[in-house]
Amino acid sequence: MVDDEVLDAWFCREVLPLERALTAFIRRNWRVEAEIMDLRQDVYERALSGAASGLPARASAYVYTIARNHLITVARRQQIVPIDLVADIESLPIDADPLSPERHASGREELRRVQAGLDRLPPRCREILALRKIEGLSSKEVAKRLGVGVDAVDHQTSKGMRALADFMLGGEGRIARRAPRRQRERSEEA
Known part of the structure; x- marks a missing residue:
């Protein structure tokens, strides 16, 4: 388990600098402009909760993998129509x-x-x-x-x-x- 201070420092040092590129990545791969910021926040939340058990060696690859997987999951769920x-x-x-x-x-x-x-x-x-x-x-x-x-x-x-x-x-x-x-x-x- 990673200490909260270490986790916060890692997030500010490694993840936040990716914000502009991450937003562009989500924008390229998502069709609804109004949902982009919410999706980015979801990615941040998942990155933080996942890194709490151990900091990843390559933050950039970690964050983009989370973003890709999250976009796939959200897209798949939106295609399903409740009976x-x-x-x-x-x-x-x-x-x-x-x-x-x-x-x-x-x-x-x-x-x-x-x-x-x-x-x-x-x-x-x-x-x-x-x-x-x-x-x-x-x-x-x-x-x-x-x-x-x-x-x-x-x-x-x-x-x-x-x-x-x-x-x-x-x-x-x-x-x-x-x-x-x-x-x-x-x-x-x-």
């Missing part, structure tokens, strides 16, 4: 959708089918799928949040997506469960 926001599409004014009435109705019906498919999943699988595919969390983040292993998250995500695809294609949308080992062994012997 409950989309589910409320019926409350939008009619002229807000330039699509034909048929396509509009078809889209609403598909959304209802997705929701019905999600509702058919077991609660844990549904929760994992929502965190992974709707909220956009990584397997590692979901595993940490739910207190399960990353392999379990990946397994449940895979099973849930297969069941949801099956449901959307007209199937029952049930997760296929393997028979217990003894039962499989008996059926193989017969």
